[in-house]
Amino acid sequence: MTARPEGTPVWADAMFADLDGAKTFYGEVLGWTFGAAASEFGQYTQAYKDGRAVAAVVPPMPGQQGHSAWVLYLATNDAAAAAERVRAAGGAVLMEPLRVGTFGSMAIVRDPAGVVFGLWQGGDHEGFELRDAPGSYGWAEVFTRDTAAANSFFPQVFPYRVQKIVDDNVDYSVYLLGDAPALGAMGMGPETPSEVPPSISVYFVVEDCDAAAARVAAAGGQLLFGPLTTAHGRFASFVDPQGAAFSLIDPAAAEGEAPSTIEVS
Template sequence: MTARPEGTPVWADAMFADLDGAKAFYGEVLGWTFGEAASEFGHYTQAFKDGRAVAAVVPPMPGQGGHSAWVLYLASTDVEAAAERVRAAGGAVLMEPMKVGAFGAMAIARDPAGVVFGIWQAGDHEGFELRDVPGSYGWAEVFTRDTAAANSFFPQVFPYRVQKIVDDNVDYSVYSLGDAPALGSMGMGPDVPAEVPPFISVYFVVEDCDAAAERVRAAGGQLVFGPLTTAYGRFASFVDPQGAAFSLIDPAAAEGDAPSMVEVS
Protein backbone atom coordinates (compact mmCIF):
# COMPACT_ATOMS: atom_id res chain seq x y z
CA MET A 1 0.00 0.00 0.00
CA THR A 2 1.20 3.53 -0.78
CA ALA A 3 2.24 5.45 2.34
CA ARG A 4 -0.50 7.74 3.56
CA PRO A 5 0.27 11.47 3.29
CA GLU A 6 1.94 13.15 6.26
CA GLY A 7 -0.71 14.27 8.76
CA THR A 8 -3.37 11.74 7.73
CA PRO A 9 -5.21 10.25 10.73
CA VAL A 10 -4.20 6.59 10.56
CA TRP A 11 -4.91 4.95 13.92
CA ALA A 12 -6.58 5.33 17.32
CA ASP A 13 -6.07 3.52 20.58
CA ALA A 14 -6.93 3.96 24.24
CA MET A 15 -5.70 2.74 27.62
CA PHE A 16 -8.23 1.16 29.97
CA ALA A 17 -7.70 -0.17 33.50
CA ASP A 18 -10.64 -2.52 32.90
CA LEU A 19 -9.78 -3.95 29.51
CA ASP A 20 -12.62 -6.48 29.53
CA GLY A 21 -15.07 -3.72 30.43
CA ALA A 22 -13.85 -1.59 27.51
CA LYS A 23 -14.16 -4.51 25.12
CA ALA A 24 -17.70 -5.20 26.30
CA PHE A 25 -18.70 -1.52 26.00
CA TYR A 26 -17.35 -0.86 22.50
CA GLY A 27 -18.46 -4.28 21.35
CA GLU A 28 -22.01 -3.36 22.33
CA VAL A 29 -21.91 0.20 20.96
CA LEU A 30 -19.93 -0.31 17.74
CA GLY A 31 -20.07 -4.03 17.08
CA TRP A 32 -16.35 -4.52 17.57
CA THR A 33 -14.67 -7.86 18.06
CA PHE A 34 -11.18 -8.22 19.50
CA GLY A 35 -8.04 -10.11 18.65
CA GLU A 36 -5.58 -11.82 20.95
CA ALA A 37 -3.69 -9.59 23.38
CA ALA A 38 -0.06 -9.14 22.31
CA SER A 39 1.78 -9.90 25.57
CA GLU A 40 5.12 -8.77 24.12
CA PHE A 41 3.59 -5.32 23.52
CA GLY A 42 1.89 -4.80 26.90
CA HIS A 43 -1.22 -6.81 26.02
CA TYR A 44 -2.07 -4.42 23.20
CA THR A 45 -5.35 -5.68 21.72
CA GLN A 46 -6.69 -4.77 18.30
CA ALA A 47 -10.38 -4.15 17.66
CA PHE A 48 -12.02 -5.33 14.44
CA LYS A 49 -15.16 -4.54 12.50
CA ASP A 50 -16.12 -7.17 9.94
CA GLY A 51 -12.69 -8.70 10.38
CA ARG A 52 -10.75 -5.51 9.63
CA ALA A 53 -8.67 -3.55 12.15
CA VAL A 54 -10.30 -0.29 13.30
CA ALA A 55 -8.67 0.60 16.67
CA ALA A 56 -6.96 -0.90 19.70
CA VAL A 57 -7.22 -1.01 23.49
CA VAL A 58 -4.46 -1.62 26.00
CA PRO A 59 -4.18 -1.92 29.80
CA PRO A 60 -1.91 0.50 31.69
CA MET A 61 1.65 -0.58 32.34
CA PRO A 62 2.42 -1.54 35.96
CA GLY A 63 2.57 1.66 38.00
CA GLN A 64 1.19 3.75 35.16
CA GLY A 65 -1.62 6.11 36.11
CA GLY A 66 -3.70 8.64 34.20
CA HIS A 67 -7.25 8.63 32.96
CA SER A 68 -8.56 6.72 29.98
CA ALA A 69 -8.46 8.67 26.71
CA TRP A 70 -8.48 7.97 23.00
CA VAL A 71 -5.25 8.89 21.22
CA LEU A 72 -5.30 9.73 17.50
CA TYR A 73 -2.17 8.93 15.49
CA LEU A 74 -1.15 11.06 12.51
CA ALA A 75 0.94 9.61 9.70
CA SER A 76 4.58 10.45 9.17
CA THR A 77 7.22 9.02 6.87
CA ASP A 78 9.88 9.98 9.44
CA VAL A 79 8.74 9.99 13.07
CA GLU A 80 12.02 11.46 14.34
CA ALA A 81 11.79 14.41 11.94
CA ALA A 82 8.15 14.94 12.93
CA ALA A 83 9.14 14.98 16.61
CA GLU A 84 11.73 17.65 15.88
CA ARG A 85 9.07 19.75 14.13
CA VAL A 86 6.86 19.38 17.22
CA ARG A 87 9.61 20.86 19.38
CA ALA A 88 10.42 23.61 16.90
CA ALA A 89 6.75 24.66 16.81
CA GLY A 90 6.58 24.98 20.61
CA GLY A 91 5.10 21.59 21.45
CA ALA A 92 6.50 18.79 23.59
CA VAL A 93 7.43 15.19 22.87
CA LEU A 94 6.01 13.08 25.70
CA MET A 95 7.24 9.75 24.37
CA GLU A 96 10.38 9.82 22.27
CA PRO A 97 10.30 8.09 18.89
CA MET A 98 10.54 4.34 19.31
CA LYS A 99 10.25 1.29 17.10
CA VAL A 100 7.38 -1.12 17.71
CA GLY A 101 8.84 -4.32 16.33
CA ALA A 102 8.16 -4.68 12.64
CA PHE A 103 4.86 -2.84 12.98
CA GLY A 104 6.34 0.65 12.66
CA ALA A 105 7.59 3.50 14.83
CA MET A 106 5.72 5.93 17.06
CA ALA A 107 5.94 8.98 19.26
CA ILE A 108 3.48 10.76 21.54
CA ALA A 109 3.41 14.55 21.45
CA ARG A 110 1.52 17.52 22.88
CA ASP A 111 0.69 20.89 21.34
CA PRO A 112 1.37 24.15 23.24
CA ALA A 113 -2.18 24.17 24.68
CA GLY A 114 -2.01 20.61 25.97
CA VAL A 115 -3.59 18.53 23.18
CA VAL A 116 -2.02 15.06 23.12
CA PHE A 117 -1.66 13.12 19.86
CA GLY A 118 0.38 10.31 18.38
CA ILE A 119 2.69 10.13 15.38
CA TRP A 120 2.91 6.87 13.44
CA GLN A 121 5.48 5.81 10.89
CA ALA A 122 4.07 2.70 9.25
CA GLY A 123 5.88 -0.58 8.94
CA ASP A 124 3.85 -3.77 8.70
CA HIS A 125 0.99 -2.00 10.47
CA GLU A 126 -0.27 0.69 8.11
CA GLY A 127 -3.20 1.86 10.24
CA PHE A 128 -6.95 1.64 9.81
CA GLU A 129 -7.98 -1.25 7.58
CA LEU A 130 -11.50 0.18 7.51
CA ARG A 131 -12.76 3.73 7.96
CA ASP A 132 -15.70 6.00 7.11
CA VAL A 133 -18.22 3.17 7.45
CA PRO A 134 -20.32 2.12 10.47
CA GLY A 135 -18.18 0.80 13.29
CA SER A 136 -14.99 2.52 12.15
CA TYR A 137 -13.14 5.84 12.45
CA GLY A 138 -14.74 8.74 10.57
CA TRP A 139 -13.40 12.08 11.80
CA ALA A 140 -11.55 13.86 14.60
CA GLU A 141 -11.34 17.36 16.07
CA VAL A 142 -8.74 19.18 18.13
CA PHE A 143 -10.93 20.34 21.03
CA THR A 144 -9.01 23.21 22.63
CA ARG A 145 -9.27 26.48 24.52
CA ASP A 146 -6.64 28.02 22.23
CA THR A 147 -7.60 27.45 18.60
CA ALA A 148 -5.15 30.14 17.46
CA ALA A 149 -2.29 28.13 18.96
CA ALA A 150 -3.57 24.89 17.43
CA ASN A 151 -4.09 26.49 14.03
CA SER A 152 -0.51 27.74 14.12
CA PHE A 153 1.11 24.62 15.60
CA PHE A 154 -0.32 21.74 13.58
CA PRO A 155 0.49 23.21 10.13
CA GLN A 156 4.12 23.57 11.27
CA VAL A 157 4.27 19.85 12.03
CA PHE A 158 2.21 18.55 9.11
CA PRO A 159 1.46 20.10 5.68
CA TYR A 160 -2.05 21.24 6.55
CA ARG A 161 -3.84 24.18 4.98
CA VAL A 162 -6.24 25.79 7.45
CA GLN A 163 -9.69 27.12 6.62
CA LYS A 164 -11.91 28.75 9.21
CA ILE A 165 -15.70 28.53 9.17
CA VAL A 166 -17.37 31.92 8.75
CA ASP A 167 -19.71 31.90 11.75
CA ASP A 168 -19.57 34.19 14.79
CA ASN A 169 -21.28 31.52 16.88
CA VAL A 170 -18.64 28.82 16.48
CA ASP A 171 -14.84 28.78 16.50
CA TYR A 172 -14.17 25.96 14.02
CA SER A 173 -11.44 25.34 11.47
CA VAL A 174 -10.68 22.52 9.06
CA TYR A 175 -7.18 21.20 8.40
CA SER A 176 -6.82 19.82 4.88
CA LEU A 177 -4.16 17.92 2.99
CA GLY A 178 -4.50 19.39 -0.45
CA ASP A 179 -8.25 19.50 -1.00
CA ALA A 180 -8.99 16.58 1.34
CA PRO A 181 -10.19 17.50 4.86
CA ALA A 182 -8.09 15.65 7.45
CA LEU A 183 -8.91 17.10 10.86
CA GLY A 184 -11.04 19.72 12.58
CA SER A 185 -10.25 22.31 15.25
CA MET A 186 -13.02 23.33 17.68
CA GLY A 187 -12.91 25.99 20.36
CA MET A 188 -13.98 24.90 23.85
CA GLY A 189 -16.75 27.26 24.95
CA PRO A 190 -17.39 28.63 28.47
CA ASP A 191 -19.89 25.82 29.08
CA VAL A 192 -17.04 23.27 29.12
CA PRO A 193 -15.94 22.72 32.75
CA ALA A 194 -12.50 24.11 33.54
CA GLU A 195 -11.28 20.71 34.73
CA VAL A 196 -11.81 19.19 31.26
CA PRO A 197 -8.41 19.20 29.53
CA PRO A 198 -8.05 19.90 25.79
CA PHE A 199 -8.01 16.73 23.69
CA ILE A 200 -8.61 15.28 20.25
CA SER A 201 -12.20 14.08 19.95
CA VAL A 202 -12.33 10.88 17.88
CA TYR A 203 -15.54 10.21 15.92
CA PHE A 204 -16.74 6.73 15.06
CA VAL A 205 -19.33 6.23 12.32
CA VAL A 206 -22.76 4.74 13.10
CA GLU A 207 -25.86 4.12 11.00
CA ASP A 208 -28.31 5.81 13.41
CA CYS A 209 -26.90 8.27 15.94
CA ASP A 210 -29.98 8.23 18.17
CA ALA A 211 -30.08 4.44 18.33
CA ALA A 212 -26.34 4.39 19.01
CA ALA A 213 -26.79 6.94 21.80
CA GLU A 214 -29.28 4.60 23.41
CA ARG A 215 -26.75 1.75 23.18
CA VAL A 216 -24.17 3.99 24.88
CA ARG A 217 -26.61 4.73 27.71
CA ALA A 218 -27.57 1.09 28.12
CA ALA A 219 -23.90 0.07 28.25
CA GLY A 220 -23.09 2.58 31.00
CA GLY A 221 -21.78 5.56 29.01
CA GLN A 222 -22.81 9.18 29.47
CA LEU A 223 -24.17 11.61 26.87
CA VAL A 224 -22.29 14.93 26.92
CA PHE A 225 -23.71 16.72 23.86
CA GLY A 226 -26.31 16.09 21.16
CA PRO A 227 -27.50 14.41 19.14
CA LEU A 228 -27.37 17.33 16.72
CA THR A 229 -27.89 17.38 12.96
CA THR A 230 -25.42 19.36 10.83
CA ALA A 231 -24.38 19.62 7.21
CA TYR A 232 -21.87 16.86 7.92
CA GLY A 233 -24.18 14.41 9.67
CA ARG A 234 -26.02 13.79 12.93
CA PHE A 235 -23.58 13.44 15.82
CA ALA A 236 -23.33 13.23 19.59
CA SER A 237 -20.47 13.25 22.10
CA PHE A 238 -20.08 10.90 25.06
CA VAL A 239 -17.87 9.69 27.89
CA ASP A 240 -17.50 5.93 28.23
CA PRO A 241 -17.75 4.16 31.62
CA GLN A 242 -14.01 4.60 32.24
CA GLY A 243 -13.95 8.31 31.38
CA ALA A 244 -12.71 8.26 27.78
CA ALA A 245 -14.39 10.88 25.59
CA PHE A 246 -15.51 9.96 22.08
CA SER A 247 -18.13 10.96 19.52
CA LEU A 248 -20.45 9.14 17.13
CA ILE A 249 -21.64 10.44 13.77
CA ASP A 250 -24.09 9.31 11.10
CA PRO A 251 -22.94 11.07 7.90
CA ALA A 252 -25.98 9.81 5.98
CA ALA A 253 -28.23 11.97 8.18
CA ALA A 254 -26.58 15.25 7.07
CA GLU A 255 -28.91 18.19 6.43
CA GLY A 256 -28.29 21.68 5.07
CA ASP A 257 -25.48 23.30 3.14
CA ALA A 258 -21.86 23.23 4.22
CA PRO A 259 -20.83 26.56 5.79
CA SER A 260 -18.59 29.06 4.05
CA MET A 261 -14.89 28.99 4.96
CA VAL A 262 -11.99 31.40 4.60
CA GLU A 263 -8.35 30.51 4.16
CA VAL A 264 -6.17 30.98 7.23
CA SER A 265 -2.95 29.43 5.93
Protein backbone atom coordinates in the same frame (compact mmCIF):
# COMPACT_ATOMS: atom_id res chain seq x y z
CA MET B 1 -1.38 -0.73 1.01
CA THR B 2 -0.18 2.73 -0.02
CA ALA B 3 1.27 4.84 2.79
CA ARG B 4 -0.96 7.74 3.80
CA PRO B 5 0.16 11.35 3.33
CA GLU B 6 1.82 12.94 6.34
CA GLY B 7 -0.78 14.34 8.74
CA THR B 8 -3.47 11.79 7.83
CA PRO B 9 -5.26 10.29 10.84
CA VAL B 10 -4.24 6.63 10.65
CA TRP B 11 -4.92 4.98 14.01
CA ALA B 12 -6.59 5.32 17.41
CA ASP B 13 -6.07 3.48 20.67
CA ALA B 14 -6.87 3.90 24.34
CA MET B 15 -5.68 2.59 27.71
CA PHE B 16 -8.26 0.99 29.98
CA ALA B 17 -7.73 -0.36 33.48
CA ASP B 18 -10.64 -2.74 32.85
CA LEU B 19 -9.75 -4.15 29.44
CA ASP B 20 -12.58 -6.69 29.42
CA GLY B 21 -15.04 -3.95 30.33
CA ALA B 22 -13.82 -1.81 27.42
CA LYS B 23 -14.17 -4.73 25.03
CA THR B 24 -17.72 -5.36 26.20
CA PHE B 25 -18.72 -1.70 25.93
CA TYR B 26 -17.34 -1.03 22.45
CA GLY B 27 -18.50 -4.43 21.26
CA GLU B 28 -22.06 -3.52 22.24
CA VAL B 29 -21.91 0.05 20.91
CA LEU B 30 -19.93 -0.40 17.69
CA GLY B 31 -20.03 -4.12 17.01
CA TRP B 32 -16.30 -4.56 17.49
CA THR B 33 -14.62 -7.91 17.93
CA PHE B 34 -11.14 -8.29 19.37
CA GLY B 35 -8.02 -10.19 18.47
CA ALA B 36 -5.61 -11.93 20.81
CA ALA B 37 -3.68 -9.71 23.21
CA ALA B 38 -0.05 -9.23 22.19
CA SER B 39 1.83 -10.07 25.39
CA GLU B 40 5.14 -8.83 23.94
CA PHE B 41 3.54 -5.38 23.49
CA GLY B 42 1.86 -4.97 26.89
CA GLN B 43 -1.35 -6.88 26.04
CA TYR B 44 -2.07 -4.54 23.15
CA THR B 45 -5.34 -5.77 21.65
CA GLN B 46 -6.68 -4.80 18.24
CA ALA B 47 -10.36 -4.19 17.60
CA TYR B 48 -11.98 -5.32 14.36
CA LYS B 49 -15.13 -4.50 12.43
CA ASP B 50 -16.10 -7.02 9.77
CA GLY B 51 -12.65 -8.57 10.14
CA ARG B 52 -10.71 -5.35 9.51
CA ALA B 53 -8.63 -3.48 12.10
CA VAL B 54 -10.27 -0.26 13.32
CA ALA B 55 -8.63 0.60 16.69
CA ALA B 56 -6.94 -0.96 19.72
CA VAL B 57 -7.23 -1.12 23.50
CA VAL B 58 -4.46 -1.75 26.00
CA PRO B 59 -4.13 -1.90 29.80
CA PRO B 60 -2.09 0.91 31.39
CA MET B 61 1.58 0.30 31.94
CA PRO B 62 2.83 0.34 35.55
CA GLY B 63 2.80 3.90 36.85
CA GLN B 64 0.46 5.12 34.09
CA GLN B 65 -2.85 4.33 35.74
CA GLY B 66 -5.21 7.25 35.40
CA HIS B 67 -7.91 8.76 33.21
CA SER B 68 -8.73 6.73 30.09
CA ALA B 69 -8.60 8.63 26.81
CA TRP B 70 -8.56 7.91 23.11
CA VAL B 71 -5.31 8.86 21.35
CA LEU B 72 -5.33 9.71 17.64
CA TYR B 73 -2.19 8.94 15.61
CA LEU B 74 -1.21 11.05 12.61
CA ALA B 75 0.87 9.58 9.79
CA THR B 76 4.49 10.54 9.27
CA ASN B 77 7.24 9.27 7.01
CA ASP B 78 9.81 9.85 9.75
CA ALA B 79 8.71 9.81 13.39
CA ALA B 80 11.99 11.27 14.66
CA ALA B 81 11.85 14.19 12.22
CA ALA B 82 8.17 14.85 13.04
CA ALA B 83 8.97 14.84 16.77
CA GLU B 84 11.63 17.47 16.15
CA ARG B 85 9.10 19.60 14.26
CA VAL B 86 6.78 19.30 17.26
CA ARG B 87 9.54 20.66 19.51
CA ALA B 88 10.46 23.42 17.07
CA ALA B 89 6.82 24.55 16.94
CA GLY B 90 6.64 24.84 20.74
CA GLY B 91 5.19 21.43 21.57
CA ALA B 92 6.61 18.64 23.71
CA VAL B 93 7.57 15.03 23.09
CA LEU B 94 6.08 12.88 25.86
CA MET B 95 7.34 9.56 24.48
CA GLU B 96 10.38 9.59 22.22
CA PRO B 97 10.09 7.76 18.89
CA LEU B 98 10.02 4.04 19.55
CA ARG B 99 10.26 1.13 17.15
CA VAL B 100 7.37 -1.33 17.64
CA GLY B 101 8.78 -4.53 16.18
CA THR B 102 8.14 -4.68 12.45
CA PHE B 103 4.82 -2.84 12.82
CA GLY B 104 6.27 0.68 12.67
CA SER B 105 7.51 3.50 14.86
CA MET B 106 5.50 5.68 17.23
CA ALA B 107 5.83 8.74 19.42
CA ILE B 108 3.44 10.53 21.76
CA VAL B 109 3.54 14.32 21.63
CA ARG B 110 1.66 17.37 22.91
CA ASP B 111 0.89 20.73 21.36
CA PRO B 112 1.59 23.98 23.27
CA ALA B 113 -2.02 24.10 24.57
CA GLY B 114 -1.89 20.57 26.00
CA VAL B 115 -3.48 18.50 23.22
CA VAL B 116 -1.92 15.01 23.22
CA PHE B 117 -1.68 12.96 20.02
CA GLY B 118 0.46 10.27 18.46
CA LEU B 119 2.83 10.05 15.52
CA TRP B 120 2.87 6.84 13.50
CA GLN B 121 5.46 5.82 10.94
CA GLY B 122 3.95 2.74 9.39
CA GLY B 123 5.77 -0.51 8.76
CA ASP B 124 3.83 -3.75 8.53
CA HIS B 125 0.96 -1.94 10.28
CA GLU B 126 -0.02 1.12 8.26
CA GLY B 127 -3.13 1.98 10.24
CA PHE B 128 -6.88 1.67 9.81
CA GLU B 129 -7.92 -1.18 7.56
CA LEU B 130 -11.45 0.25 7.54
CA ARG B 131 -12.58 3.85 7.99
CA ASP B 132 -15.53 6.06 7.10
CA ALA B 133 -17.84 3.05 7.47
CA PRO B 134 -20.11 1.99 10.35
CA GLY B 135 -18.08 0.83 13.31
CA SER B 136 -14.88 2.58 12.22
CA TYR B 137 -13.09 5.92 12.48
CA GLY B 138 -14.75 8.79 10.66
CA TRP B 139 -13.43 12.15 11.89
CA ALA B 140 -11.51 13.90 14.66
CA GLU B 141 -11.30 17.39 16.13
CA VAL B 142 -8.69 19.22 18.15
CA PHE B 143 -10.67 20.49 21.15
CA THR B 144 -8.71 23.46 22.50
CA ARG B 145 -8.95 26.76 24.36
CA ASP B 146 -6.55 28.39 21.86
CA THR B 147 -7.51 27.69 18.26
CA ALA B 148 -5.15 30.41 16.99
CA ALA B 149 -2.23 28.56 18.59
CA ALA B 150 -3.45 25.23 17.19
CA ASN B 151 -3.86 26.76 13.73
CA SER B 152 -0.23 27.90 13.94
CA PHE B 153 1.22 24.73 15.49
CA PHE B 154 -0.25 21.91 13.40
CA PRO B 155 0.74 23.33 9.97
CA GLN B 156 4.32 23.58 11.25
CA VAL B 157 4.33 19.83 11.92
CA PHE B 158 2.26 18.62 8.94
CA PRO B 159 1.54 20.10 5.48
CA TYR B 160 -1.93 21.34 6.43
CA ARG B 161 -3.82 24.19 4.87
CA VAL B 162 -6.13 25.87 7.38
CA GLN B 163 -9.64 27.11 6.61
CA LYS B 164 -11.77 28.84 9.21
CA ILE B 165 -15.56 28.54 9.34
CA VAL B 166 -17.27 31.90 8.80
CA ASP B 167 -19.68 31.90 11.74
CA ASP B 168 -19.67 34.24 14.74
CA ASN B 169 -21.33 31.55 16.84
CA VAL B 170 -18.65 28.89 16.49
CA ASP B 171 -14.84 28.88 16.57
CA TYR B 172 -14.06 26.08 14.13
CA SER B 173 -11.26 25.44 11.65
CA VAL B 174 -10.58 22.65 9.17
CA TYR B 175 -7.10 21.30 8.38
CA LEU B 176 -6.76 20.10 4.79
CA LEU B 177 -4.22 17.91 3.02
CA GLY B 178 -4.45 19.19 -0.52
CA ASP B 179 -8.19 19.72 -0.92
CA ALA B 180 -9.20 16.88 1.42
CA PRO B 181 -10.27 17.66 5.01
CA ALA B 182 -8.04 15.79 7.46
CA LEU B 183 -8.85 17.19 10.89
CA GLY B 184 -10.99 19.80 12.61
CA ALA B 185 -10.22 22.24 15.41
CA MET B 186 -12.97 23.40 17.78
CA GLY B 187 -12.59 26.24 20.27
CA MET B 188 -13.63 25.44 23.85
CA GLY B 189 -16.07 28.16 24.81
CA PRO B 190 -16.66 29.65 28.27
CA GLU B 191 -19.38 27.05 28.86
CA THR B 192 -16.69 24.33 28.92
CA PRO B 193 -15.78 23.50 32.55
CA SER B 194 -12.23 24.55 33.44
CA GLU B 195 -11.36 21.00 34.51
CA VAL B 196 -12.00 19.65 30.98
CA PRO B 197 -8.56 19.22 29.39
CA PRO B 198 -7.73 20.04 25.76
CA SER B 199 -7.79 16.89 23.64
CA ILE B 200 -8.49 15.36 20.25
CA SER B 201 -12.04 14.08 20.02
CA VAL B 202 -12.36 10.91 17.93
CA TYR B 203 -15.58 10.23 15.99
CA PHE B 204 -16.72 6.72 15.07
CA VAL B 205 -19.27 6.20 12.29
CA VAL B 206 -22.68 4.66 13.02
CA GLU B 207 -25.74 4.03 10.86
CA ASP B 208 -28.24 5.62 13.26
CA CYS B 209 -26.92 8.08 15.84
CA ASP B 210 -30.00 7.96 18.05
CA ALA B 211 -30.04 4.17 18.16
CA ALA B 212 -26.32 4.17 18.90
CA ALA B 213 -26.84 6.69 21.70
CA ALA B 214 -29.37 4.30 23.22
CA ARG B 215 -26.77 1.51 23.05
CA VAL B 216 -24.23 3.75 24.79
CA ALA B 217 -26.69 4.42 27.62
CA ALA B 218 -27.61 0.74 27.94
CA ALA B 219 -23.90 -0.18 28.11
CA GLY B 220 -23.21 2.34 30.90
CA GLY B 221 -21.89 5.33 28.95
CA GLN B 222 -22.91 8.95 29.49
CA LEU B 223 -24.25 11.42 26.94
CA LEU B 224 -22.40 14.75 26.94
CA PHE B 225 -23.91 16.51 23.93
CA GLY B 226 -26.46 15.85 21.20
CA PRO B 227 -27.64 14.16 19.14
CA LEU B 228 -27.48 17.13 16.78
CA THR B 229 -27.96 17.22 13.02
CA THR B 230 -25.50 19.24 10.91
CA ALA B 231 -24.47 19.55 7.28
CA HIS B 232 -21.94 16.76 7.91
CA GLY B 233 -24.23 14.31 9.71
CA ARG B 234 -26.05 13.64 12.95
CA PHE B 235 -23.66 13.28 15.88
CA ALA B 236 -23.44 13.04 19.65
CA SER B 237 -20.60 13.04 22.18
CA PHE B 238 -20.18 10.70 25.14
CA VAL B 239 -17.89 9.35 27.83
CA ASP B 240 -17.56 5.61 28.24
CA PRO B 241 -17.83 3.89 31.66
CA GLN B 242 -14.09 4.35 32.25
CA GLY B 243 -14.08 8.05 31.41
CA ALA B 244 -12.81 8.04 27.81
CA ALA B 245 -14.56 10.67 25.67
CA PHE B 246 -15.63 9.85 22.12
CA SER B 247 -18.24 10.85 19.56
CA LEU B 248 -20.51 9.02 17.14
CA ILE B 249 -21.66 10.34 13.77
CA ASP B 250 -24.08 9.21 11.08
CA PRO B 251 -22.93 11.01 7.90
CA ALA B 252 -25.96 9.77 5.96
CA ALA B 253 -28.23 11.88 8.18
CA ALA B 254 -26.65 15.18 7.11
CA GLU B 255 -28.98 18.14 6.54
CA GLY B 256 -28.41 21.69 5.34
CA GLU B 257 -25.57 23.38 3.52
CA ALA B 258 -21.95 23.34 4.66
CA PRO B 259 -20.89 26.73 6.10
CA SER B 260 -18.60 29.08 4.23
CA THR B 261 -14.89 29.07 4.98
CA ILE B 262 -11.95 31.40 4.58
CA GLU B 263 -8.33 30.39 4.06
CA VAL B 264 -6.12 31.44 6.97
CA SER B 265 -2.86 29.64 6.12
